[in-house]
Amino acid sequence: xxxxxxxxxxxxxxxxxxxxxxxxxxxxxxxxxxxxxxxxxxxxxxxxxxxxxxxxxxxxxxxxxxxxxxxxxxxxxxxxxxxxxxxxxxxxxxxxxxxxxxxxxxxxxxxxxxxxxxxxxxxxxxxxxxxxxxxxxxxxxxxxxxxxxxxxxxxxxxxxxxxxxxxxxxxxxxxxxxxxxxxxxxxxxxxxxxxxxxxxxxxxxxxxxxxxxxxxxxxxxxxxxxxxxxxxxxxxxxxxxxxxxxxxxxxxxxxxxxxxxxxxxxxxxxxxxxxxxxxxxxxxxxxxxxxxxxxxxxxxxxxxxxxxxxxxxxxxxxxxxxxxxxxxxxxxxxxxxxxxxxxxxxxxxxxxxxxxxxxxxxxxxxxxxxxxxxxxxxx
Amino acid sequence: xxxxxxxxxxxxxxxxxxxxxxxxxxxxxxxxxxxxxxxxxxxxxxxxxxxxxxxxxxxxxxxxxxxxxxxxxxxxxxxxxxxxxxxxxxxxxxxxxxxxxxxxxxxxxxxxxxxxxxxxxxxxxxxxxxxxxxxxxxxxxxxxxxxxxxxxxxxxxxxxx
Numbered sequence: 001x002x003x004x005x006x007x008x009x010x011x012x013x014x015x016x017x018x019x020x021x022x023x024x025x026x027x028x029x030x031x032x033x034x035x036x037x038x039x040x041x042x043x044x045x046x047x048x049x050x051x052x053x054x055x056x057x058x059x060x061x062x063x064x065x066x067x068x069x070x071x072x073x074x075x076x077x078x079x080x081x082x083x084x085x086x087x088x089x090x091x092x093x094x095x096x097x098x099x100x101x102x103x104x105x106x107x108x109x110x111x112x113x114x115x116x117x118x119x120x121x122x123x124x125x126x127x128x129x130x131x132x133x134x135x136x137x138x139x140x141x142x143x144x145x146x147x148x149x150x151x152x153x154x155x156x157x158x159x160x161x162x163x164x165x166x167x168x169x170x171x172x173x174x175x176x177x178x179x180x181x182x183x184x185x186x187x188x189x190x191x192x193x194x195x196x197x198x199x200x201x202x203x204x205x206x207x208x209x210x211x212x213x214x215x216x217x218x219x220x221x222x223x224x225x226x227x228x229x230x231x232x233x234x235x236x237x238x239x240x241x242x243x244x245x246x247x248x249x250x251x252x253x254x255x256x257x258x259x260x261x262x263x264x265x266x267x268x269x270x271x272x273x274x275x276x277x278x279x280x281x282x283x284x285x286x287x288x289x290x291x292x293x294x295x296x297x298x299x300x301x302x303x304x305x306x307x308x309x310x311x312x313x314x315x316x317x318x319x320x321x322x323x324x325x326x327x328x329x330x331x332x333x334x335x336x337x338x339x340x341x342x343x344x345x346x347x348x349x350x351x352x353x354x355x356x357x358x359x360x361x362x363x364x365x366x367x368x369x370x371x372x373x374x375x376x377x378x379x
Numbered sequence: 380x381x382x383x384x385x386x387x388x389x390x391x392x393x394x395x396x397x398x399x400x401x402x403x404x405x406x407x408x409x410x411x412x413x414x415x416x417x418x419x420x421x422x423x424x425x426x427x428x429x430x431x432x433x434x435x436x437x438x439x440x441x442x443x444x445x446x447x448x449x450x451x452x453x454x455x456x457x458x459x460x461x462x463x464x465x466x467x468x469x470x471x472x473x474x475x476x477x478x479x480x481x482x483x484x485x486x487x488x489x490x491x492x493x494x495x496x497x498x499x500x501x502x503x504x505x506x507x508x509x510x511x512x513x514x515x516x517x518x519x520x521x522x523x524x525x526x527x528x529x530x531x532x533x534x535x536x537x538x539x540x
Contacts, residue, residue: 049507050506050509053507058516217429221429221479221480221481222480223431223479223480223481242457310403311403311405311448315432324432324433324450326435326448328437339437341435346484349481349484350480
């Protein structure tokens, strides 16, 4: 028999660079990961971003303050209300205006509904990433109800342009509060069902517990915020620590990762913090609906926004973390500079640190648990 | 700690190295002193700024002076500080990547958009724009290119008015 020769160059044993994305269902958008692998083990990850860059900050230099709101909508398209709210709070801080109390209550109700909707997508797609199809359909079904409420509110289902500097675009439609409470009554038991279906599923726990542990000090150093940081047990929520709007009036808890299924700060903890946060959001909405005052939502500031010369850094706790708007005004109706601190931008930067040493399939789980939205990262 | 207390603390540790911008609660540091002040902010347990929130680059509009605004927060002590480092075109700002890892991507963004140079950054390259992009778009004197890789850039902006 003829002796077989093996070409050594075909079976190289060195490091291999694997491209994941830009078009890949598990990257939650147009993200490219350059994964350096040693066999199945990841030795280094370089995220390559910018594929969805739409020059948000450049556009802001040409638009008046109120015209920017539709652009903030398109930054984090899964939590548009949060972006508008964050931007409006920053502009109002710059203008130094008081809002009618009813506006603040409406904003809180809407923001917490949006948090539920955004977390449902995060949890559903996370299940999808690790191979569970059904939870996704359940999550989207429940999110649909929130979107129906928003549609009744302002006619839009994804990009609302509802919260403006100085107020909101419309008052609540008739029976909105009743419909919201009806939704919450429906939704509370759904969380338990969701837990039965996914959170306590053995296969799911095997895939996520102890995987991709984010130590709290590493998280803070990388600027990770929101549920991703609270999963590591750091009690940091701007709604509690630096209350904006009227969040100091409500009684709610900040859920933290406890390492129930493994280590504190693992992928499962980051996932489960979001589940618990939906309950807290429901709690806030119930309180806000009960206290909702009557009144006029007529705008508190004139139609033409023209702040005095100065700067402001507005902070906001969105579904993904700490959103910041740094606005410099030169006294005209067009801002000199708008810089957005994107929470998912910082959350993504930690991926290379915590995914090192895990399998490629675990990278998908870790990325899913960070809950990134590329529209907000690339701006 | 309030702003005044933080300023007093910095003044006792590094006298004469920082100033306050008049009428604002902002500390101004020159690029030459920034590495010393930043180390102080991070490592002194009394101020303990463990969380760098944001680095915003800005153009003062005279085609010469550029700045970076650093927004800090201490999760442990719950206080806030804004520091600004202003530089003329061509001078570098010391990188703070070794203290806060957040600075890595934020400094890359400031370089990408405003052309600020950070000395000591491990890998200062463009982050949001493609690597062959010319110019720094957020500078006030930036001119939009007529062509990008041979493709004409549409100049009709009538839909904006």
